[in-house]
Amino acid sequence: MAPEGSLPGESSTRGSLPEGSAPTATVGRVKAVRQRFAAALQLASGERIADYTLVYETYGTLNAARSNAVLVCHALNASHHVAGLDASGDPGWWDNMVGPGKPVDTRRFFVLGVNNLGSCFGSTGPMSNNPATNRPWGPDFPVLTVEDWVHAQARLADALGISRFAAVMGGSLGAMQALAWGLLYPQRLAHCVCIASAPKLSAQNIAFNEVARRAIITDPDFHGGRFYDHGVVPRRGLQVARMIGHITYLSDDVMGERFGRLLRGRSEEEAYRYTFDIEFEIESYLRHQGEKFSGYFDANTYLLITRALDYFDPARAFGGDLVKAMASAQCAFLVVSFTTDWRFSPERSREIVQALLACGQPVSYAEIDAPHGHDAFLLEHPQYHRLLRAYFERVAAGCNA
């Protein structure tokens, strides 16, 4: 599946390898594994989910000390397929970051990618059969939180015999999971890598999520979330939701550079067509992204995951005091932001950093000057990758990887 909002071919062509680095290669063909959990999972909402399955992939080898495991958490529309090529030959969403000779080097680390509960790529979610009714869960699937995901991931780690991760990492919503790991399971990770994230959504962030949800929920083909029973998909709503999301993933700058006011299929000198059909390249690009997305993503999952984003607010249990919230962490932190990211601006990452500093936690922070907006976390920007490479040297040293 596609990274959050990358431009076509971008992740494979952008950037270049830092000097002296090892040649890169993907981890090759990978196969997803299903792990069933029979014991019920207690959720933040008060509901419980029994008998669920998580799908995951791993890359590299767990060492004898079981000390070299890295958990990669995914964002809104990604999955367990982080690296290598899946059965369809599609590369993982962070294949430029994870692999032999890559910043998270699978010759040293055992990397785990998990499809989150409630997602639509194999793990139990709204499309799955609800044993209580013997039909798809649909809108009855319980509302989830970032913390619920982390608890589910911890159980998977148990099943894999990983008592402590060398690092838990992610970008965007993935970084929120990494952060929650640091606070919920302080003894189970040595390093927490939070990229392009925020300690909670702003009103504007929630607003964008809400508009996307309204587009989906008000699509007549949504059928109150029971569209599976009707043999339809709320494609129109999903398309609009994705188009909105996509705008927030890209910087104004990079949109201007790539598309500007270019007309679709004609030169700049030619006359406008005076139509509501596609006139500008940016329209064509966005529609294409929306159509592609609506062909593979589950509408109920979109609601669930955006709501988990809205609800994330670790300071809430501490009267809004993020410093108090961070005090329980016992790992080292790397926080990374990108200058042109306006979805989760550098300011939002600095909130995390300042709270960590205020309670004496070890934290490194880098603000990468990259033009790509929020999407930068998925791209192969040299300075960014050099930073992650260096940081994972430190992670490796700490766990004898």
Add this chain to the structure above:
Amino acid sequence: MAPEGSLPGESSTRGSLPEGSAPTATVGRVKAVRQRFAAALQLASGERIADYTLVYETYGTLNAARSNAVLVCHALNASHHVAGLDASGDPGWWDNMVGPGKPVDTRRFFVLGVNNLGSCFGSTGPMSNNPATNRPWGPDFPVLTVEDWVHAQARLADALGISRFAAVMGGSLGAMQALAWGLLYPQRLAHCVCIASAPKLSAQNIAFNEVARRAIITDPDFHGGRFYDHGVVPRRGLQVARMIGHITYLSDDVMGERFGRLLRGRSEEEAYRYTFDIEFEIESYLRHQGEKFSGYFDANTYLLITRALDYFDPARAFGGDLVKAMASAQCAFLVVSFTTDWRFSPERSREIVQALLACGQPVSYAEIDAPHGHDAFLLEHPQYHRLLRAYFERVAAGCNA
């Protein structure tokens, strides 16, 4: 009708009068006037529109020299009802700016507000009867440009015996019309006042418009623009379109201050409800705005006006050279931007200013430090209103108003 995205009660409670100013009062009850034009209007698209009507309001008195007229151009969802109280008792959308003792003082100026061609508040538009088919124009209404509006406004000025305006002014899309006046009818205005605007839309601006249009066009109740024949309105699409627009009218800051992460109908300490229904205040606010808007605004008009925004690009006829485009102007310019406006940021206003300076045009520029984002142009910010008041003193001196 509501200003672009103001918060409830905002325009009447914000700001305070500059010291020593005259007491403010509205222009009182006003009555819209209909003006029919029998001669066909040639449009930029190549189409012609025959036998159309424009609705307008005026405030103040045209002096004997006919030198004190000010044209106020409206933005996306506003109308000819600029000031005073209409038949329903609703105040005009810029009532804080135009009136006796207000920055544009109707004791001195004769102010004209016109509902643009293609809009839905009385002027000929998609809801009007198409004489060729004897049914509503709907999607057959010709695509319009900012320049088309200006030509239509010039004809209305002719009809009113106004050969030259003391000033043409507007905010946002209204400012684009003012700018086009300066370039198309250089001898027909002494001053051009462009507030919170841009010389053309960016890719991101077009992208937001396109998502809004997709939401409307893909609403099954849109019926290809023929929804009038079906007795329905594409409310869902209009709601989503308005919610998207609304997010771009407000600054992240002001949204955070007003709404933040406040829960709807409960205190911050209470538990989340774990629902896709309204949980946060910002959701309630946006839905309310969307619902209100979908009750009064025409969907075809929304398409037309956003497309006119997309197409505006006066430099296009000059190979993209804005300096060359500006060279034909003969008026003085006031350009105003607001620090937290991210729809049309100060940088975009400075593009206009720099082009004007480069071709030797007289221009004053002010960047107002206001927290309200794009919406600031509609609000009664003291520094902003003081600036406009001072500028209109100069306008008045030039026309013996």
